[in-house]
Amino acid sequence: MPPTRDNLRSIRKYRHAAAAYDRTTRPTWPIRMRCIELLKLDAGDCVLDVGCGTGLSFEPILEKVGRNGNLIAFEQSPHMFRQAELRAKGLIAQGWNIELLCASAEEVRFKGRPDAALFHYVHDISRTPQAVDNLFEQLPPGTRIAIAGMKFFPWWLAPLNLLAWLKNRPYNVRAHELHKPWSLIEPRLQNFNWKPTQGGMGYIGSGRVRGTGP
Numbered sequence: 001m002p003p004t005r006d007n008l009r010s011i012r013k014y015r016h017a018a019a020a021y022d023r024t025t026r027p028t029w030p031i032r033m034r035c036i037e038l039l040k041l042d043a044g045d046c047v048l049d050v051g052c053g054t055g056l057s058f059e060p061i062l063e064k065v066g067r068n069g070n071l072i073a074f075e076q077s078p079h080m081f082r083q084a085e086l087r088a089k090g091l092i093a094q095g096w097n098i099e100l101l102c103a104s105a106e107e108v109r110f111k112g113r114p115d116a117a118l119f120h121y122v123h124d125i126s127r128t129p130q131a132v133d134n135l136f137e138q139l140p141p142g143t144r145i146a147i148a149g150m151k152f153f154p155w156w157l158a159p160l161n162l163l164a165w166l167k168n169r170p171y172n173v174r175a176h177e178l179h180k181p182w183s184l185i186e187p188r189l190q191n192f193n194w195k196p197t198q199g200g201m202g203y204i205g206s207g208r209v210r211g212t213g214p
Protein backbone atom coordinates (compact mmCIF):
# COMPACT_ATOMS: atom_id res chain seq x y z
CA MET A 1 0.00 0.00 0.00
CA PRO A 2 1.51 3.39 -0.96
CA PRO A 3 1.73 5.97 1.85
CA THR A 4 -1.47 7.96 2.36
CA ARG A 5 -1.63 11.77 2.23
CA ASP A 6 -1.72 11.74 6.03
CA ASN A 7 1.44 9.60 6.22
CA LEU A 8 3.22 11.95 3.83
CA ARG A 9 2.09 15.06 5.69
CA SER A 10 3.33 13.68 9.00
CA ILE A 11 6.64 12.55 7.46
CA ARG A 12 7.12 16.09 6.06
CA LYS A 13 6.45 17.57 9.48
CA TYR A 14 8.96 15.36 11.28
CA ARG A 15 11.62 16.03 8.64
CA HIS A 16 11.88 19.47 10.27
CA ALA A 17 10.92 18.56 13.84
CA ALA A 18 13.31 15.60 14.23
CA ALA A 19 16.48 17.53 15.06
CA ALA A 20 15.02 19.33 18.08
CA TYR A 21 12.53 16.60 19.03
CA ASP A 22 14.28 15.20 22.11
CA ARG A 23 14.64 18.66 23.66
CA THR A 24 10.95 19.50 23.17
CA THR A 25 9.80 16.35 24.99
CA ARG A 26 11.52 17.08 28.34
CA PRO A 27 8.34 18.42 30.00
CA THR A 28 6.43 15.21 29.23
CA TRP A 29 9.15 12.85 30.56
CA PRO A 30 7.18 12.10 33.78
CA ILE A 31 4.18 11.05 31.63
CA ARG A 32 6.42 8.75 29.56
CA MET A 33 7.67 7.13 32.78
CA ARG A 34 4.13 6.78 34.19
CA CYS A 35 3.00 5.19 30.93
CA ILE A 36 5.86 2.68 31.04
CA GLU A 37 4.98 1.91 34.70
CA LEU A 38 1.41 1.14 33.60
CA LEU A 39 2.75 -1.61 31.33
CA LYS A 40 3.73 -3.56 34.48
CA LEU A 41 6.81 -4.95 32.75
CA ASP A 42 8.68 -7.99 34.01
CA ALA A 43 12.09 -9.37 33.18
CA GLY A 44 11.92 -11.27 29.87
CA ASP A 45 8.88 -9.42 28.48
CA CYS A 46 8.55 -8.45 24.83
CA VAL A 47 7.39 -4.83 24.35
CA LEU A 48 6.15 -3.01 21.26
CA ASP A 49 6.99 0.72 21.09
CA VAL A 50 4.41 2.12 18.64
CA GLY A 51 5.67 5.07 16.55
CA CYS A 52 8.86 5.13 18.59
CA GLY A 53 10.12 8.48 17.25
CA THR A 54 13.79 8.90 18.13
CA GLY A 55 13.67 6.02 20.62
CA LEU A 56 13.42 7.97 23.86
CA SER A 57 11.51 5.13 25.52
CA PHE A 58 14.05 2.44 24.60
CA GLU A 59 16.25 2.63 27.67
CA PRO A 60 13.50 2.89 30.30
CA ILE A 61 11.74 -0.10 28.70
CA LEU A 62 14.91 -2.19 28.37
CA GLU A 63 15.89 -1.53 31.99
CA LYS A 64 12.61 -3.19 33.00
CA VAL A 65 12.66 -6.20 30.67
CA GLY A 66 16.36 -6.91 31.06
CA ARG A 67 18.71 -8.63 28.64
CA ASN A 68 16.37 -11.61 28.22
CA GLY A 69 13.56 -9.29 27.15
CA ASN A 70 12.85 -7.88 23.70
CA LEU A 71 11.92 -4.50 22.35
CA ILE A 72 10.14 -4.16 19.00
CA ALA A 73 9.88 -0.59 17.74
CA PHE A 74 8.76 1.02 14.51
CA GLU A 75 8.66 4.51 13.08
CA GLN A 76 7.62 5.85 9.67
CA SER A 77 9.55 9.14 9.52
CA PRO A 78 13.03 8.47 8.09
CA HIS A 79 14.39 11.46 10.03
CA MET A 80 13.05 10.24 13.38
CA PHE A 81 14.00 6.66 12.49
CA ARG A 82 17.63 7.61 11.84
CA GLN A 83 17.98 8.84 15.43
CA ALA A 84 16.18 5.77 16.77
CA GLU A 85 18.52 3.59 14.74
CA LEU A 86 21.63 5.26 16.18
CA ARG A 87 20.27 4.79 19.69
CA ALA A 88 19.32 1.15 18.97
CA LYS A 89 22.74 0.32 17.48
CA GLY A 90 24.47 1.54 20.65
CA LEU A 91 22.13 -0.51 22.81
CA ILE A 92 22.35 -3.66 20.67
CA ALA A 93 26.16 -3.40 20.91
CA GLN A 94 25.72 -3.55 24.71
CA GLY A 95 23.72 -6.78 24.44
CA TRP A 96 20.11 -5.56 24.43
CA ASN A 97 17.54 -7.16 22.09
CA ILE A 98 15.86 -4.71 19.73
CA GLU A 99 13.92 -5.23 16.49
CA LEU A 100 13.67 -1.77 14.88
CA LEU A 101 11.60 -1.22 11.74
CA CYS A 102 11.20 1.80 9.48
CA ALA A 103 7.53 1.32 8.65
CA SER A 104 4.11 2.88 9.01
CA ALA A 105 1.61 1.61 11.56
CA GLU A 106 -0.72 0.80 8.68
CA GLU A 107 1.83 -1.59 7.14
CA VAL A 108 4.26 -2.77 9.80
CA ARG A 109 4.64 -6.52 10.40
CA PHE A 110 6.71 -7.56 13.38
CA LYS A 111 8.10 -10.98 14.22
CA GLY A 112 7.83 -11.02 18.01
CA ARG A 113 4.77 -11.60 20.16
CA PRO A 114 4.42 -8.59 22.47
CA ASP A 115 3.39 -8.90 26.13
CA ALA A 116 2.90 -5.12 26.25
CA ALA A 117 2.59 -2.17 23.87
CA LEU A 118 3.30 1.51 24.42
CA PHE A 119 1.30 4.17 22.54
CA HIS A 120 3.10 7.28 23.76
CA TYR A 121 2.04 10.49 22.01
CA VAL A 122 1.09 8.75 18.77
CA HIS A 123 -2.24 10.49 18.18
CA ASP A 124 -2.18 10.05 14.39
CA ILE A 125 -1.68 6.31 14.76
CA SER A 126 -4.37 5.83 17.39
CA ARG A 127 -6.80 7.91 15.25
CA THR A 128 -6.21 5.96 12.00
CA PRO A 129 -8.48 2.91 11.64
CA GLN A 130 -6.16 1.01 9.24
CA ALA A 131 -3.24 1.55 11.63
CA VAL A 132 -5.23 0.41 14.67
CA ASP A 133 -6.57 -2.64 12.76
CA ASN A 134 -3.10 -3.65 11.60
CA LEU A 135 -1.54 -3.34 15.06
CA PHE A 136 -4.30 -5.08 17.02
CA GLU A 137 -4.36 -7.92 14.49
CA GLN A 138 -0.82 -8.70 15.69
CA LEU A 139 -1.29 -8.10 19.44
CA PRO A 140 -2.22 -11.30 21.32
CA PRO A 141 -5.21 -11.27 23.71
CA GLY A 142 -4.07 -10.09 27.13
CA THR A 143 -1.34 -7.74 25.79
CA ARG A 144 -0.99 -4.87 28.27
CA ILE A 145 -1.48 -1.47 26.63
CA ALA A 146 -0.58 1.99 27.89
CA ILE A 147 -1.52 5.10 25.96
CA ALA A 148 -0.88 8.80 26.55
CA GLY A 149 -1.27 11.97 24.56
CA MET A 150 -2.99 15.30 24.25
CA LYS A 151 -6.74 15.81 24.32
CA PHE A 152 -9.18 18.69 24.36
CA PHE A 153 -10.05 20.26 27.72
CA PRO A 154 -13.40 19.33 29.31
CA TRP A 155 -16.43 21.32 28.06
CA TRP A 156 -16.32 23.85 30.92
CA LEU A 157 -12.88 24.96 29.70
CA ALA A 158 -13.90 24.81 26.03
CA PRO A 159 -12.41 28.21 25.04
CA LEU A 160 -8.97 26.83 25.93
CA ASN A 161 -9.41 24.21 23.22
CA LEU A 162 -8.31 26.72 20.64
CA LEU A 163 -4.97 26.68 22.42
CA ALA A 164 -4.92 22.85 22.52
CA TRP A 165 -5.76 22.68 18.82
CA LEU A 166 -3.12 25.25 17.86
CA LYS A 167 -0.50 23.44 19.95
CA ASN A 168 -1.27 20.11 18.27
CA ARG A 169 -1.88 21.24 14.71
CA PRO A 170 1.78 21.38 13.68
CA TYR A 171 2.40 17.78 14.78
CA ASN A 172 -0.87 15.96 14.27
CA VAL A 173 -2.66 15.44 11.00
CA ARG A 174 -5.79 14.75 13.06
CA ALA A 175 -5.56 17.54 15.63
CA HIS A 176 -9.33 18.13 15.32
CA GLU A 177 -9.98 14.63 16.77
CA LEU A 178 -8.88 15.45 20.31
CA HIS A 179 -12.19 14.94 22.10
CA LYS A 180 -11.75 11.24 22.91
CA PRO A 181 -8.46 10.37 21.25
CA TRP A 182 -8.51 6.85 22.70
CA SER A 183 -11.92 5.99 21.22
CA LEU A 184 -10.61 3.61 18.51
CA ILE A 185 -8.40 1.81 21.03
CA GLU A 186 -10.85 1.53 23.94
CA PRO A 187 -13.21 -1.03 22.26
CA ARG A 188 -10.20 -3.32 21.68
CA LEU A 189 -9.40 -3.41 25.39
CA GLN A 190 -10.83 -4.83 28.57
CA ASN A 191 -10.64 -2.85 31.83
CA PHE A 192 -9.71 0.36 30.03
CA ASN A 193 -9.12 3.24 32.45
CA TRP A 194 -7.92 6.72 31.76
CA LYS A 195 -7.03 9.80 33.80
CA PRO A 196 -6.52 13.41 32.78
CA THR A 197 -3.01 14.90 32.87
CA GLN A 198 -1.70 18.45 32.40
CA GLY A 199 -4.80 20.11 33.87
CA GLY A 200 -7.10 18.26 31.45
CA MET A 201 -5.13 18.86 28.25
CA GLY A 202 -3.64 15.37 28.30
CA TYR A 203 -4.59 11.81 29.22
CA ILE A 204 -2.99 8.57 30.21
CA GLY A 205 -4.79 5.25 29.98
CA SER A 206 -4.28 1.52 30.13
CA GLY A 207 -6.00 -1.82 29.59
CA ARG A 208 -5.48 -5.28 28.12
CA VAL A 209 -6.24 -6.53 24.62
CA ARG A 210 -9.56 -8.37 24.61
CA GLY A 211 -9.63 -12.09 23.98
CA THR A 212 -11.24 -13.42 20.83
CA GLY A 213 -13.27 -16.05 22.69
CA PRO A 214 -16.60 -15.56 24.51
Ligand SMILES: C[S@@+](CC[C@H](N)C(=O)[O-])C[C@H]1O[C@@H](n2cnc3c(N)ncnc32)[C@H](O)[C@@H]1O
Binding pocket: 007, 010, 011, 014, 025, 050, 051, 052, 053, 054, 055, 056, 057, 074, 075, 076, 077, 080, 103, 104, 105, 106, 119, 120, 121, 122, 123, 124, 125, 131, 171
Ligand atom coordinates in the same frame (compact mmCIF):
# COMPACT_ATOMS: atom_id res chain seq x y z
C1 LIG B 1 4.94 12.93 18.98
S1 LIG B 1 5.97 11.71 18.23
C2 LIG B 1 6.10 10.52 19.54
C3 LIG B 1 7.29 9.63 19.37
C4 LIG B 1 7.53 8.64 20.50
N1 LIG B 1 6.41 7.74 20.67
C5 LIG B 1 7.83 9.34 21.79
O1 LIG B 1 7.12 9.10 22.76
O2 LIG B 1 8.79 10.10 21.85
C6 LIG B 1 4.85 10.89 17.09
C7 LIG B 1 5.60 9.89 16.20
O3 LIG B 1 4.65 9.08 15.50
C8 LIG B 1 5.15 8.90 14.18
N2 LIG B 1 4.03 8.54 13.31
C9 LIG B 1 2.96 9.32 12.98
N3 LIG B 1 2.13 8.64 12.18
C10 LIG B 1 2.69 7.40 12.01
C11 LIG B 1 2.30 6.23 11.28
N4 LIG B 1 1.18 6.20 10.60
N5 LIG B 1 3.11 5.15 11.35
C12 LIG B 1 4.27 5.17 12.07
N6 LIG B 1 4.70 6.25 12.75
C13 LIG B 1 3.91 7.35 12.74
C14 LIG B 1 5.78 10.23 13.84
O4 LIG B 1 6.67 10.12 12.74
C15 LIG B 1 6.47 10.58 15.15
O5 LIG B 1 7.76 10.08 15.23
